[in-house]
Amino acid sequence: MSYMTSQRKALFEALESHRDEALSADQITALLGERASRSAVYRNLSALEAQGLLKKTTASGSSKALYRYTGSEQCRDHLHLECSKCGRTFHLMAPTTDAVIDNVLRDANFSIDRTSTVLYGVCEKCRDN
Numbered sequence: 001m002s003y004m005t006s007q008r009k010a011l012f013e014a015l016e017s018h019r020d021e022a023l024s025a026d027q028i029t030a031l032l033g034e035r036a037s038r039s040a041v042y043r044n045l046s047a048l049e050a051q052g053l054l055k056k057t058t059a060s061g062s063s064k065a066l067y068r069y070t071g072s073e074q075c076r077d078h079l080h081l082e083c084s085k086c087g088r089t090f091h092l093m094a095p096t097t098d099a100v101i102d103n104v105l106r107d108a109n110f111s112i113d114r115t116s117t118v119l120y121g122v123c124e125k126c127r128d129n
C-alpha cells in the first residue's frame, strides 16, 4: 500500500467514525495524529469534496470551514438533519425519509435528491439550553 493510499484510508476511517459531526480540517488533522500530514489532509479533503463525498459548510457565527462526510454507504438511503447551532448531524430513519420524499413529490411534484439534501434546524440539546 502506498504512502498516499494509507493516509487516505486513515482519513476515511476518521470521517466514517465521526459522521455525525462537521469537523474542521484542524480537527481532522488532530484525529489522524501521525497517520497523515497536515498537507495530505488538506489535499485529500479537497479531492473528496470534488468527488462529492464531503460537504463543506461553515459553523454558525464563524467563517471557519467544516467538513461533513456524506460518502458513507449507510447514509445513501436517508436524509440528514443538521443542527445549525452545534453542527451535529442526525440521520433520519429510512422510512421517515421515504415518507418525507413521497409527500414532497405528491405536494410539489418535486423529487428530492436524498444524498445531497440536508435539513437545517436546531437539535433537542441546543433547544433546551
Ligand SMILES: [Zn+2]
Residues within 6 Å of the ligand: 074, 075, 076, 078, 079, 080, 090, 091, 092
Ligand atoms: Zn446518515
Ligand SMILES: [Zn+2]
Residues within 6 Å of the ligand: 083, 084, 085, 086, 087, 088, 122, 123, 124, 125, 126, 127
Ligand atoms: Zn445542536
